[in-house]
Amino acid sequence: MASTYILIAKTTLTTSQSSVTFSSIPQTYTDLILHQSAMSNVSTSLAGNYNIEFNGVTTGYSGRRIYADPSGGAASDTGTPKWAGFIPGTGATQNVPNSCTLYIGNYTSSNYKPWKLDVVVENQTSSAYEGLGTNLWSNTAAITSIVLKDISSGANTGSFLANSTFTLYGIKNS
Numbered sequence: 202m203a204s205t206y207i208l209i210a211k212t213t214l215t216t217s218q219s220s221v222t223f224s225s226i227p228q229t230y231t232d233l234i235l236h237q238s239a240m241s242n243v244s245t246s247l248a249g250n251y252n253i254e255f256n257g258v259t260t261g262y263s264g265r266r267i268y269a270d271p272s273g274g275a276a277s278d279t280g281t282p283k284w285a286g287f288i289p290g291t292g293a294t295q296n297v298p299n300s301c302t303l304y305i306g307n308y309t310s311s312n313y314k315p316w317k318l319d320v321v322v323e324n325q326t327s328s329a330y331e332g333l334g335t336n337l338w339s340n341t342a343a344i345t346s347i348v349l350k351d352i353s354s355g356a357n358t359g360s361f362l363a364n365s366t367f368t369l370y371g372i373k374n375s
Contacts, residue, residue, distance in 0.1 A: 206243050206371070206372055207370060208266050208368070208369075209233075209370060209371050210368075211368045212366070212368075213365070213366045213367075214361055214364060214373055215363055218360055219352075219360045220286045220349060220350035222346065222347070222349075223235075223346060223369050225346070226308075226345050226347065226369070227371065228343055228345070229341075230305055230308075230309070230372055230373050231273035231307065232306050232368040232371075233304075233305040233308050233370065233372065234303070234304055234372060235302070235303040235305070235347065235367065236301070236304060236368045237301040237303075237349070237366070237367050237368075238299065238300060239288055239301070239361050240298045240299070240339050240361070240362065240364075241352045241359040241361060241362060242256045242290070242360050242362055243291070244288045244292050244355035244357070245354055245356070246292040247287060247289060247290065248292060248336070249287070249288065249290075249352060250286070250288075250354070251288055251349055251350065251351055251352045252284060252285055252350055252351040253284075253285035253316075254281050254347070254348045254350070255340070255342075255344045255347060256340075256344060256345055257346065258338075261337065261340045263321075263337050264281070264334055264336030264337060265277060265278070266279075266281065266284055266332055266333065266335075268330065268332035268333070269332075270374045277305050282336065283351075284334050285303060285318065286303075286320040286329050286332070287320050288301075288322065288352060289323075290354070298366075299321065299322045300320065301318060301320035304316060304317050305344065308343065308344040309343045310345045311341045312341065313337055313338060313341070314337070315335070315336065315338075316337075317330075319332070320332045320333075320334075339345075349361075
């Protein structure tokens with residue numbers, strides 16, 4: 202079956218914000234894709250993680266992520282069940298935003314909602330962070346809103362910088 206991508210909303214930040222919200226998501230598509238090209242004001246090269254919440258609900262999330270960093274290490278964990286990606290900070294030598302895509306399946310169904318993500322953050326001199334995640338929201342409600350938030354790296358917390366871009370698409374099978 203061929204799929205059609207339909208732009209639902211695009212947000213380019215004009216100021217720093219601690220969260221980004223997509224609300225009143227139409228219920229007319231099969232799946233959603235959320236592409237992010239963002240940076241953070243945390244002063245490290247890798248600002249760290251940020252999270253997602255659906256419909257303002259804070260519980261029922263689970264997942265696993267696999268990631269690699271420039272030190273050559275690879276790891277897997279389940280410690281960030283609402284994980285929406287890695288994000289670079291202002292300590293990166295180049296102002297290169299992350300490239301992160303989330304695919305949210307069957308978001309209108311009465312089944313639990315799976316999502317997967319892939320993300321790359323590069324420092325352009327010698328390092329890159331890569332990650333893949335598979336996640337589940339154990340809730341039968343249709344997804345009507347998405348919030349990206351909670352940027353953190355250890356004790357550091359931050360905001361999405363101006364010019365970060367977030368684009369939400371609906372996918373309709375035809």
